[in-house]
Amino acid sequence: MAICDVKGRVVYDSRGNPTVEADVWTERGRFRASCPSGASTGSREASELRDGGPAWHGKGVTKAVENINNVIAPALQGFDAADQADIDAKMKELDGTSVKSNLGANAILAVSMAVCRAGAAEKNQHVSQHIANLAGNAYLVLPVPCFNMINGGVHSGNLLAFQEFMILPVGAASFKEAMQMASETYQSLKTILLAKFGRNAVNVGDEGGFVPPITEAQEALEILVAAIKDAGYEGKIEIGIDPAASEFHIDGKYDLNFKRNDPTKSNWISSAGLSELYESVVDKFPIAFLEDPFGEEDWNAFVSFTARVNIEVVGDDLLCTNPEIISAAIKDKAVNSLLLKPNQIGTLTEAIEAVRLAKSAGWAVMASHRSGETTDDFIAEMSVGLATGRLKSGATCRGERLAKYNQLLRIEEELGSAVRYAGKNHRFLAWS
Ligand SMILES: O=C(O)[C@@H](CO)OP(=O)(O)O
Numbered sequence: 001m002a003i004c005d006v007k008g009r010v011v012y013d014s015r016g017n018p019t020v021e022a023d024v025w026t027e028r029g030r031f032r033a034s035c036p037s038g039a040s041t042g043s044r045e046a047s048e049l050r051d052g053g054p055a056w057h058g059k060g061v062t063k064a065v066e067n068i069n070n071v072i073a074p075a076l077q078g079f080d081a082a083d084q085a086d087i088d089a090k091m092k093e094l095d096g097t098s099v100k101s102n103l104g105a106n107a108i109l110a111v112s113m114a115v116c117r118a119g120a121a122e123k124n125q126h127v128s129q130h131i132a133n134l135a136g137n138a139y140l141v142l143p144v145p146c147f148n149m150i151n152g153g154v155h156s157g158n159l160l161a162f163q164e165f166m167i168l169p170v171g172a173a174s175f176k177e178a179m180q181m182a183s184e185t186y187q188s189l190k191t192i193l194l195a196k197f198g199r200n201a202v203n204v205g206d207e208g209g210f211v212p213p214i215t216e217a218q219e220a221l222e223i224l225v226a227a228i229k230d231a232g233y234e235g236k237i238e239i240g241i242d243p244a245a246s247e248f249h250i251d252g253k254y255d256l257n258f259k260r261n262d263p264t265k266s267n268w269i270s271s272a273g274l275s276e277l278y279e280s281v282v283d284k285f286p287i288a289f290l291e292d293p294f295g296e297e298d299w300n301a302f303v304s305f306t307a308r309v310n311i312e313v314v315g316d317d318l319l320c321t322n323p324e325i326i327s328a329a330i331k332d333k334a335v336n337s338l339l340l341k342p343n344q345i346g347t348l349t350e351a352i353e354a355v356r357l358a359k360s361a362g363w364a365v366m367a368s369h370r371s372g373e374t375t376d377d378f379i380a381e382m383s384v385g386l387a388t389g390r391l392k393s394g395a396t397c398r399g400e401r402l403a404k405y406n407q408l409l410r411i412e413e414e415l416g417s418a419v420r421y422a423g424k425n426h427r428f429l430a431w432s
């Protein structure tokens with residue numbers, strides 16, 4: 001079904017910043033998608049076009065929207081919406097830069113995702129099934145949800161350096177059960193935090209995790225383990241940590257007190273010291289993965305840590321969902337897992353290529369939201385279609401986070417036996 005129109009507009013994200021939404025029209029109707037936005041971004045991400053200079057929050061996206069309306073829309077008219085790869089290639093060609101800085105990765109990705117929905121409608125398929133077909137993946141898999149329980153880093157107003165402490169209900173028998181386990185654990189964590197720190201501790205961060213007044217990872221983990229136990233899920237829930245260490249990697253070392261903004265109170269630690277800290281917590285707690293344990297420029301620290309520890313090491317800022325960087329990381333064994341964020345690369349086709357590469361190297365994959373989100377649930381569909389095995393989309397509160405989890409509940413119901421919950425096998429899911 002040919003594309004007859006494409007329209008962009010400015011909408012607002014969960015941090016109250018402008019972002020891009022696109023409508024793609026075919027004879028079947030209107031298909032819509034919107035683009036998220038990160039705060040702890042990797043320096044090699046595709047370019048998010050903001051008005052008046054380099055990307056920064058609060059700045060408008062009117063130029064990116066104009067690019068959809070004036071450049072992308074006329075060029076895509078007549079394309080078959082099911083031809084995702086051709087359409088994505090056309091938008092890359094129109095942009096003409098390696099980082100999509102002319103048209104903006106935010107403009108291109110919003111259209112790319114809306115086209116995918118239009119293509120699914122044309123094929124009379126579920127969006128997740130259409131994505132699986134585009135990738136050549138034979139198995140639809142419901143991801144283990146990675147819920148943000150305790151927020152720190154640049155996503156919160158406390159002094160905790162590490163950005164995200166997540167729980168993974170790997171022992172659930174279904175996605176529905178995983179949601180219930182997480183919801184109950186979130187409430188038991190709330191009870192513990194209220195008793196220990198009082199009311200301010202249950203304010204939430206950008207992704208819905210609680211923001212208690214703690215500074216040490218060890219303390220966050222102790223509290224989380226107690227919450228899991230109180231909810232009755234000991235042994236069924238694992239923990240994931242995203243220190244997002246690029247944010248406190250300063251002049252070659254790490255400042256665990258970076259949020260004080262006071263050089264006299266810095267708490268410096270070397271890469272080696274940070275590795276020891278990680279190894280000590282990995283030994284004590286049921287930790288499934290560490291994401292961005294080092295700054296994106298500390299490549300050698302990634303390589304030696306991944307070789308030494310028997311744990312999943314996920315690359316986010318390090319890889320920026322970029323097939324070229326992923327290839328280099330596979331060669332050097334810098335990590336053993338990919339964080340998949342479509343807006344880091346800018347088209348669905350390239351995101352699929354990133355996952356294909358990661359899976360061919362035997363890596364694990366985790367699909368991810370951004371800290372600034374809309375209620376678009378595309379990444380939920382993508383996670384199922386690409387069998388990523390995990391999806392992190394924040395806490396079990398905040399509508400823009402739940403939009404993804406709730407869509408997975410619907411997919412489980414709609415697709416029935418055509419889809420299975422990843423559960424304990426969440427790491428290594430082959431496409432065929
Ligand atoms: O670091 C991350 O993994 C993400 C999402 O949790 O944060 P941001 O979108 O701010 O980059």
Ligand SMILES: [Mg+2]
Binds near residue numbers: 242244291292316317
């Ligand atoms: Mg991250």
